[in-house]
Amino acid sequence: xxxxxxxxxxxxxxxxxxxxxxxxxxxxxxxxxxxxxxxxxxxxxxxxxxxxxxxxxxxxxxxxxxxxxxxxxxxxxxxxxxxxxxxxxxxxxxxxxxxxxxxxxxxxxxxxx
Amino acid sequence: xxxxxxxxxxxxxxxxxxxxxxxxxxxxxxxxxxxxxxxxxxxxxxxxxxxxxxxxxxxxxxxxxxxxxxxxxxxxxxxxxxxxxxxxxxxxxxxxxxxxxxxxxxxxxxxxx
Numbered sequence: 036x037x038x039x040x041x042x043x044x045x046x047x048x049x050x051x052x053x054x055x056x057x058x059x060x061x062x063x064x065x066x067x068x069x070x071x072x073x074x075x076x077x078x079x080x081x082x083x084x085x086x087x088x089x090x091x092x093x094x095x096x097x098x099x100x101x102x103x104x105x106x107x108x109x110x111x112x113x114x115x116x117x118x119x120x121x122x123x124x125x126x127x128x129x130x131x132x133x134x135x136x137x138x139x140x141x142x143x144x145x146x147x148x
Numbered sequence: 149x150x151x152x153x154x155x156x157x158x159x160x161x162x163x164x165x166x167x168x169x170x171x172x173x174x175x176x177x178x179x180x181x182x183x184x185x186x187x188x189x190x191x192x193x194x195x196x197x198x199x200x201x202x203x204x205x206x207x208x209x210x211x212x213x214x215x216x217x218x219x220x221x222x223x224x225x226x227x228x229x230x231x232x233x234x235x236x237x238x239x240x241x242x243x244x245x246x247x248x249x250x251x252x253x254x255x256x257x258x259x260x261x
Contacts, residue, residue: 037190068248077235077253078191083246091242125190135239135247136181139190 038062039140041126047146053114056143060107060128066090067109068137069101072123084109116147150174150238152252159258160226168221168255170236178247179239180212180219185254186232194234195221223257231259 038061048054060067069081071094080093084103095101098116103109113120123144127137152172160166170180179198183191197203197212197219209222223230233254242248 037192066246070251078237078251080248080250083242083248085246090244090246091248093248127191136193136196137191137249139192141190 037138037140039126039128039138041124041140041143043143044141045144045146047148048116049148050116050118052116052147053112054116054145056111056113056124056126056145058109058111058126058128058140060109060126061130061138064128064130064138065107066129066131066135067103067107068127068129069095069109069111070125070127070139072125072142073121078125081111113145118147121145121147150240150250152236152238152250154234154236154252154255156253157256157258159260160223162226162228162259162261164226165222165224166226166257168223168234168236168257170219170221170252172217172219172236172238172252174217174238174240174250176241177214177217177238178241180210181237181239181249182208182210182221183235183237183251184232185235191235226259228259228261231257233257 065086070078081095083091127139182194185191195210212219237249237251
């Protein structure tokens with residue numbers, strides 16, 4: 036158990052809909068990262084937040100947005116969903132040490148029908 | 149930008165040694181990490197190299213040559229439970245005092261009896 040929690044574990048929805056994925060980082064970690072992993076693909080970095088502020092953006096679509104709240108939990112909002120958005124979405128938090136090891140949550144499996 | 153190359157699949161025999169190579173191209177390099185991911189699971193941190201040389205952690209070792217933009221993960225005394233995907237990831241500076249990981253597409257290791 037990494038200490039990072041994500042909800043829900045599974046999500047099935049229809050094209051055009053909007054969903055919100057939630058992540059709670061490990062206690063003490065200020066950074067939260069969101070990744071998308073499609074079938075047989077690597078981890079695509081979406082966005083990073085540090086202590087409530089956006090720090091870095093990766094390959095995040097304009098239909099997607101995220102935020103980090105004062106209690107450090109984060110939410111990833113996916114809107115106008117398309118079939119191609121079906122994927123595993125991981126949240127990770129880091130210890131900001133020299134290695135900046137990232138600890139991943141169990142992921143949310145999103146299926147868009 | 150950053151890009152990483154690693155073999156897509158490797159098969160090895162239980163008890164043997166296997167090496168998974170990773171080459172990278174990056175505009176700024178701050179370390180090479182390795183993560184393990186079992187099917188349906190979350191990536192978990194294995195090893196980190198910030199400087200040239202070998203890092204050993206039990207049955208797993210990781211090597212880095214910054215001049216060659218090359219690293220590898222060495223798994224010894226392979227066990228069936230080592231069957232998983234292994235990702236190399238480059239730590240790069242993304243601005244505003246923040247770093248991000250760029251992951252390779254992963255190497256699927258199959259350990260056979």
